[in-house]
Amino acid sequence: MSLRDPVVSLERLEKTYGASVAVNSLSLDVAQGELLCLLGPSGCGKTTTLRMVAGFVTPTSGRVLIAGQDVTRTPPYKRDTGMVFQNYALFPHMSVADNIAFGLENIGVRRQEQARRVKDMLDLVELPHLAARFPRELSGGQQQRVALARALALNPAVLLLDEPFSNLDAQLRIRLREELRNLIKRIDMTTLFVTHDQEEALMLADRIVVMSNGKVEQIGTPTEVYETPATHFVANFIGWCSTIEGRVDAQGVLRTDSGFAIPVDADAGPATFVIRPEYVKPAAEAGAAGCHHATVRSIGYYGAMCRLRLDVSGQELMMEAHYPYGKGPRAGEDIPIRIDAAGLRRIR
Amino acid sequence: MRVDLIDRLMQASGLCIRFFVYCTLMLPAVIVVAASLTADNTMAFPPAGLSWRWYSAAVDSPQFMGALWASVRLASVATCLSMLLGFCSAFAINRYRFPGRNQFQTLALSPLVVPMVVLGLGLLQFFAWIGLNQSYVGLLIGHTLIMLPYVVRTLGTGLALLDRTLEEAAQNLRARPLTVIRKVTLPLMLPSLISAAVFAFVTSFGNVTLSVFLGMTGTVTLPVQIFTYVESSYDPILAAVSGIVIAVTLLIILAIERLVGVSRIV
Numbered sequence: 001m002s003l004r005d006p007v008v009s010l011e012r013l014e015k016t017y018g019a020s021v022a023v024n025s026l027s028l029d030v031a032q033g034e035l036l037c038l039l040g041p042s043g044c045g046k047t048t049t050l051r052m053v054a055g056f057v058t059p060t061s062g063r064v065l066i067a068g069q070d071v072t073r074t075p076p077y078k079r080d081t082g083m084v085f086q087n088y089a090l091f092p093h094m095s096v097a098d099n100i101a102f103g104l105e106n107i108g109v110r111r112q113e114q115a116r117r118v119k120d121m122l123d124l125v126e127l128p129h130l131a132a133r134f135p136r137e138l139s140g141g142q143q144q145r146v147a148l149a150r151a152l153a154l155n156p157a158v159l160l161l162d163e164p165f166s167n168l169d170a171q172l173r174i175r176l177r178e179e180l181r182n183l184i185k186r187i188d189m190t191t192l193f194v195t196h197d198q199e200e201a202l203m204l205a206d207r208i209v210v211m212s213n214g215k216v217e218q219i220g221t222p223t224e225v226y227e228t229p230a231t232h233f234v235a236n237f238i239g240w241c242s243t244i245e246g247r248v249d250a251q252g253v254l255r256t257d258s259g260f261a262i263p264v265d266a267d268a269g270p271a272t273f274v275i276r277p278e279y280v281k282p283a284a285e286a287g288a289a290g291c292h293h294a295t296v297r298s299i300g301y302y303g304a305m306c307r308l309r310l311d312v313s314g315q316e317l318m319m320e321a322h323y324p325y326g327k328g329p330r331a332g333e334d335i336p337i338r339i340d341a342a343g344l345r346r347i348r
Numbered sequence: 349m350r351v352d353l354i355d356r357l358m359q360a361s362g363l364c365i366r367f368f369v370y371c372t373l374m375l376p377a378v379i380v381v382a383a384s385l386t387a388d389n390t391m392a393f394p395p396a397g398l399s400w401r402w403y404s405a406a407v408d409s410p411q412f413m414g415a416l417w418a419s420v421r422l423a424s425v426a427t428c429l430s431m432l433l434g435f436c437s438a439f440a441i442n443r444y445r446f447p448g449r450n451q452f453q454t455l456a457l458s459p460l461v462v463p464m465v466v467l468g469l470g471l472l473q474f475f476a477w478i479g480l481n482q483s484y485v486g487l488l489i490g491h492t493l494i495m496l497p498y499v500v501r502t503l504g505t506g507l508a509l510l511d512r513t514l515e516e517a518a519q520n521l522r523a524r525p526l527t528v529i530r531k532v533t534l535p536l537m538l539p540s541l542i543s544a545a546v547f548a549f550v551t552s553f554g555n556v557t558l559s560v561f562l563g564m565t566g567t568v569t570l571p572v573q574i575f576t577y578v579e580s581s582y583d584p585i586l587a588a589v590s591g592i593v594i595a596v597t598l599l600i601i602l603a604i605e606r607l608v609g610v611s612r613i614v
Contacts, residue, residue, distance in 0.1 A: 057517055076519040089517035093535045103521030104530075154522065 001213055005068060007190040013062035015048050015214075015347045022048045025062070026135040029157065033188040035181065037205035039195055041237065046194045052158055053192060054246075055079045057224050067157045082151030083160040087167065088143045090135035096122070096146050097131040101152045121149040124183065140168050141176055147343060148180070159184070162194035165200060177204055198238045202226060210234045218244050231338040231348050240307065242280075244273045244344075246319070247338050254344075258314025272347055276319040277307060279343025283336040294319075294337045298344040309336065372590040377594055380469060384587030393585045402496075402588035409593040415573035426491035430548050431541070432491070432534040434499030440515050441500070460497040467494070468561030475562070490562045494549035496557065502547060506540025507533075542604055550597075 006027045006029035015023040023045040030036045038046035051057040053064055060152050063066070063072045072077050090099050097118050104114045122128040123298070125145040135143060144164060151159060165173045181204050184191050202222040203327055210225060212215040220232040222285035222317075229235035232243065246256035247270050254264045254273060264273065283291045294310040294317070305327055319337060329335050380395045387397030406412055434456075441453050459467060471490050472481070480486040499602070514536065518528045534541070556571045563572055570593070574586055 015408045054516075054520060056519075077524055078514070079524050081520065083517070085513050085517060087511075087513060089511070089513040089516070102518070102523070106522040106524075106527060149518075150521065210389060324563060 006030055006065075006179065007034075007067060008192060009063075009065040010053070011065070013049065013052060014060045015045070015052065015057060015065065016060045023059075024050070026211075026214075028209060028219070030192055033185075033186055034204045035191045035193070035204060036262055037193050037195060037201040037208045038211060039198060039205075039213055039238075040207050040211035041196055041200040041216075043328045044211040045209050046196075047162060049148045049211075050083075050162055050192060050194045053158070054081050054083050054160055068234070079152075079158040081159075081160055082154055082156035082297050084144070084147045084151050084162065084164050087162045088135075088147040089152070090143055092145055094134075095131065096127070096135070096138070098135050099135070100150045100153050103150065107154065107231075117143075117153055117238060117250070124152070124187075124339055125149045141172050144168065145178065149185075155192065159189050159191040161191065164193065164328060165195070165197070173200075180204070185343075195286055203237070205327055210237065212237070222303040228345055229274060229347060232272065232274070232299055235345070235347055239276060240277050240318050240320075241274045242315075244272065244315060247271075256313075256315050260313040260315035262344070264342060264346075268344055273305070273344045273346070274347055275339070277320040279340040280310070280319040281338045281340065282319070283320050283338045285336065290338055291336050292339060294335055296331050296333050296335060298331050299328060301328075310335075312337070354416040380587050380590045381594065384584055386584050389583060391582055391587055400563045403585040403591065405585050406588040406592060409585065411577075412573060412585070414572070415568050415570040416589070416592070419570040422487065422491060422567070423446045426488055426495060426552050427545055427548045429488070429492045430495035430499050431545055432497055434544065434548075435503055435541075438500050438503035438507055439497070442504055448478060457497045457498040459494050460559075464471045464494070464555075464557040465561075468558045471558070472561045482562075484564065484567060485562065487559065487567065488602055490558045491552040492553065495551050498547040498551060500538045502544035503537070503540055504538045507543075510536055546600075546604070 002078065008030040010026055010028040013023055013026045013028075014021075019038060026045075028036075035044050038049055040046045048057055052059050053066070055071070055074060055078075063070055065071065069279055076172070090096075091102065094102065096230050097216055101114045101119050116129070122131055123217065125148055127142060127145055127149070130142065130146070135146070138146065139243065141188045143168075144225075150166075162251065162281060165177060168176065175283060186226075199261050202225075205222060207219065207221055208225045209219050212233050218225055218234045220228075220230075225234060226238055229241075235241045235243070243253065244256060244260070244262075246260070247266050248264060248266050250268050252263055252266065252268075254266070255261045256269065264271075285291075292312050294312045297311050297316070298308040299309075300307045303318050305322045308318055308329070310317045310319065317337075323329075366536070382392050382395055383393050383398070384395075384402055385401040386392060386395035388395070388402065418599050437452070437456050441449060441456070446452075461562045468490070471486070471493075475481045475483070475486040475489075480489070510533065514532055515528050518532045519525075523531060553567075554571055556575055559569045563569070568576075570589070574589065577586060
């Protein structure tokens, strides 16, 4: 096997429960050292996919390959994966060191070697002082890191993370996220992780697989997925966006039924475009070229910025803007805005 | 202040009921232990005088001590058997969906529903037929049978409450199915296991009906011995034997409390 070969390959993987389809013909390659994220709302099949890689769910059809070997029918305890569970699943009746040594013991590593490996792992996650503690005596963040150390102790071909941050508070989540990415990149570990948090996916992943209803909506780098969403679902699930549905005329102007019009770079015909709120800006003065009149429907304060819901000639648009203290518009007010046409993306 | 009055009335009646319940629960044991300490030749409450003489009589009686050991041995072996069978049954019921699963569960719990006399009579006939009549094996099977519902129920609840992701984590860490049971499932179920074993032991240890039906000439269990003894005489040696049994039971419960904590089991 060369370095270029994928570490994990999913080939038209499918899982049905009776009449309902959990995962629908999913194909995917994960390269060595890649951090790949399965992103989607709950019930989209992302966790089922992860569990099929780990071996806890048997696919209805399709194949799972790990390091070039077909493991579709291989039981979990014979697969080269290391998993961090959503609730961490640390063994409550074992100390931190015993938790980490558990896998090493099962593959028959000698005691001395076990101790050395446990120490290395604890150093890696920077918790060497907690070796003798029991899981219930640890904080959520520490438990997560012990679970990570336990999963990495066997040096698996692929690390599987199931919503690794969902049980932590917001502040800690952001800090641990950066730490986790640095650690995974440092040891060049191939990682597959599942989350419903788009911000987490954008920040952590090398590549994102956006899923909905068991289907892949788009696969791409965080920038690709955010800036050039392929489908309506992706555009709406990742970040905020406004959808403009209309028809492009011969002059290259997109017109909606309500009367909103904006020049676009597209062939004539019916089309749907999306635009992110950061491409809609307040204009300095009304009447300038490319300026639109907008009525503020509602305004939400988010600290660093305000998110406004605007009505522009019957078309709803979202705008993100920063206003000096006390200078923000109120709901019902008319304001001039500019729309950066570079932000308009055509979707399927 | 009508509401106040009703509240107080409820409180007072609650207190009365609690007092009554506790008394009813405690009184038999208290009376027996008190009666056993009598210096007189008849069992009476309150006891006439204080002495240990009936305890030494009980300990010196080969009749009672033999029966006590027979009971302990029988209950221990039957407990081991029923725990083994019960764990396997509970595991199968909890983990697998197989045809006849509900019927199997009902069957495992049925010895609770069938009156003990009927069960004893049926087993007597059955054992006579297959040649296990009046044998130790027959008695053992009977006792194992009446323990099973408690064991299956308790272990089933324990298994249902177990966090399955812990077993998945173990499998993910290369543990084979039997290793998972040995290193993760069983240790985590320790409270359920102990409580099931205690239930099972007590069920066998206190059983009269089944032992009367299946009893053999060689082995007489303690409850049967007490029962037969009462028919002929009524002296305080019975109370002393009961006192010993109560003391042993208390000791076991205290030991478990020290080891794992009763609150985690019951």
